[in-house]
Amino acid sequence: MRNRNATAYRFLxxxxxxxxIFWVWxxxxxxxxxxxxxxxxxxxxxxxxxxxxxxxxxxxxNALKNTLLILVIQVPVMISLALxxxxxxxxxxxxxxxxxxxxxxxxxxxxxxxxxxxxxxMFNLDFGIINKLLxxxxxxxxxxFSNVTPAMALIMIAVTWRWAGYNAIILLAGMQxxxxxxxxxxxxxxxxxxxxxxxxxxxxLKPVIVFCLVLSIIGTMQLFTEPFLITERGGPGGGTETLxxxxxxxxxxxxxxxxxxxxxxxxxGLAIAITLxxxxxxxxxx
Amino acid sequence: MSSRSSAxxxxxxxxxxxxxxxxxxxxxxxxxxVVFSTMPDNGIFSPGIxxxxxxxxxxxxxxxxxxxxxxxxxxxxxxVAVTYTxxxxxxxxxxxxxxxxxxxxxxxxxxxxxxxxxxxxYAVVLIPQFIxxxxxxxxxxxxxxxxxxxxxxxxxxxxMRQSFSMMPDDLFDAARVExxxxxxxxxxxxxxxxxxxxxxxxxxxFLASWNNYLWPLLINSQPGSMTAPVALGTLIGxxxxxxxxxxxxxxxxxxxxxxxxxxxxxxxxxxxxxGAVK
Numbered sequence: 001m002r003n004r005n006a007t008a009y010r011f012l013x014x015x016x017x018x019x020x021i022f023w024v025w026x027x028x029x030x031x032x033x034x035x036x037x038x039x040x041x042x043x044x045x046x047x048x049x050x051x052x053x054x055x056x057x058x059x060x061x062n063a064l065k066n067t068l069l070i071l072v073i074q075v076p077v078m079i080s081l082a083l084x085x086x087x088x089x090x091x092x093x094x095x096x097x098x099x100x101x102x103x104x105x106x107x108x109x110x111x112x113x114x115x116x117x118x119x120x121x122m123f124n125l126d127f128g129i130i131n132k133l134l135x136x137x138x139x140x141x142x143x144x145f146s147n148v149t150p151a152m153a154l155i156m157i158a159v160t161w162r163w164a165g166y167n168a169i170i171l172l173a174g175m176q177x178x179x180x181x182x183x184x185x186x187x188x189x190x191x192x193x194x195x196x197x198x199x200x201x202x203x204x205l206k207p208v209i210v211f212c213l214v215l216s217i218i219g220t221m222q223l224f225t226e227p228f229l230i231t232e233r234g235g236p237g238g239g240t241e242t243l244x245x246x247x248x249x250x251x252x253x254x255x256x257x258x259x260x261x262x263x264x265x266x267x268x269g270l271a272i273a274i275t276l277x278x279x280x281x282x283x284x285x286x
Numbered sequence: 287m288s289s290r291s292s293a294x295x296x297x298x299x300x301x302x303x304x305x306x307x308x309x310x311x312x313x314x315x316x317x318x319x320v321v322f323s324t325m326p327d328n329g330i331f332s333p334g335i336x337x338x339x340x341x342x343x344x345x346x347x348x349x350x351x352x353x354x355x356x357x358x359x360x361x362x363x364x365x366v367a368v369t370y371t372x373x374x375x376x377x378x379x380x381x382x383x384x385x386x387x388x389x390x391x392x393x394x395x396x397x398x399x400x401x402x403x404x405x406x407x408y409a410v411v412l413i414p415q416f417i418x419x420x421x422x423x424x425x426x427x428x429x430x431x432x433x434x435x436x437x438x439x440x441x442x443x444x445x446m447r448q449s450f451s452m453m454p455d456d457l458f459d460a461a462r463v464e465x466x467x468x469x470x471x472x473x474x475x476x477x478x479x480x481x482x483x484x485x486x487x488x489x490x491x492f493l494a495s496w497n498n499y500l501w502p503l504l505i506n507s508q509p510g511s512m513t514a515p516v517a518l519g520t521l522i523g524x525x526x527x528x529x530x531x532x533x534x535x536x537x538x539x540x541x542x543x544x545x546x547x548x549x550x551x552x553x554x555x556x557x558x559x560x561g562a563v564k
Binding site for chain 2: 007026027088110111119132161165215218247
């Protein structure tokens with residue numbers, strides 16, 4: 001390791017330049033725009049214009065509620081499922097591991113648009129394969145798109161399908177970096193596999209689980225494509241509108257950049273608060 | 287002994303009995319994507335349960351090409367993803383190299399910033415990025431708009447920093463004694479050694495660019511400048527449109543990536559795992 005300021009910065013400059021132009025400035029700019037009235041040109045400084053509106057906007061609280069609801073239900077379900085997938089894929093008893101791995105990891109390469117289209121067809125009220133299968137086992141059809149609860153469930157199902165395997169990859173890599181002899185010692189001491197999972201795997205995996213949680217929360221916080229394409233712009237009647245969609249609608253449909261920036265900063269504040277809370281909750285005891 | 291091996295067998299059977307249905311459920315949407323893409327539109331909307339492919343893929347693809355210039359959009363997607371991947375791998379490995387191999391003023395701050403941006407929602411920079419690229423730089427509907435702003439990538443830098451810092455010092459010191467310049471050491475000694483990691487990173491970046499939706503939707507929305515996912519997205523939800531065509535497009539976006547995934551699974555998984563672990 002050498003002390004070479006000039007050389008190091010020569011290697012870093014292109015990257016830091018992109019960072020300065022496309023991240024640092026926008027972060028500052030976004031904050032300033034959130035305090036401007038942008039409905040009329042020229043924009044003017046009006047501190048309460050967007051933030052005041054935000055506090056009294058039912059559409060904002062609806063989007064916030066929907067986002068938090070998805071966050072609270074979908075993320076824990078998905079991470080638990082990913083953990084189960086990772087543990088089972090890691091089992092030495094598993095045959096044809098490659099096939100199972102392919103099944104769970106394949107959605108990782110599928111784009112949001114492609115899978116949104118498939119989910120729309122699969123969950124169609126009259127022609128969708130899911131309702132036909134429900135019918136064929138004697139269950140009633142579900143109207144996934146015109147009622148809020150099934151529509152929210154559909155969004156959660158879709159996101160879980162898409163991202164569970166991604167998290168399982170990360171968790172699996174984490175599990176494989178736990179030294180084998182820890183388990184061998186535990187097995188010699190006749191510690192059951194289940195206890196090994198709760199007393200060895202989980203604690204040692206905690207940093208990786210937290211990483212997955214943080215990434216998933218940030219991702220879910222900005223959920224856009226699924227409510228945009230699957231439930232048709234947050235339908236029914238705003239029932240699946242998320243903060244990401246509200247931002248899109250305000251910023252890029254109504255070209256109301258000031259208000260959209262206030263929404264963006266709310267998301268950032270929320271993300272930072274949740275991340276900090278999580279790091280604090282999972283901190284190593286002194 | 288035999289009771290233990292039969293217990294193992296029992297556990298193994300239980301494991302497979304649980305995992306197989308789960309795996310089939312997970313593959314089901316992909317299978318249906320293929321089935322839908324080969325069905326005539328009136329077949330997709332028929333009352334029966336259809337689980338097997340038909341022979342209408344070409345017709346569906348022709349419908350898709352009629353509804354949107356999909357071949358052109360695929361061309362844009364491929365060119366953008368290739369250029370983006372090359373530039374991003376170069377930029378992130380240069381930065382990773384600097385952070386791994388040199389001690390310099392402000393290093394702690396740079397690392398802290400890169401780590402910090404991972405937890406920052408992209409939404410915060412989206413609007414100013416859009417205003418800047420579209421209004422100030424007048425770059426909407428160009429390739430530059432699609433390629434340059436996403437070049438800032440935190441995980442790639444952390445990943446490359448990790449790879450470079452694991453390499454032994456002697457290797458580079460020997461070259462330095464010979465008087466080889468630092469950028470040559472980086473290009474001709476360090477990068478070739480990091481090839482497996484570069485491959486993993488390249489795959490992940492290519493995929494990210496290939497599947498990117500929100501930014502291209504906003505910035506390149508003119509017909510003729512759209513990427514393939516955006517072009518496909520414009521059809522979803524329209525009434526007078528061929529769903530078989532949409533599914534043919536979905537298959538064309540997905541199947542090549544699945545093939546790459548199967549062929550390069552090791553690199554792929556390494557790439558996703560690398561950002562997280564360590």
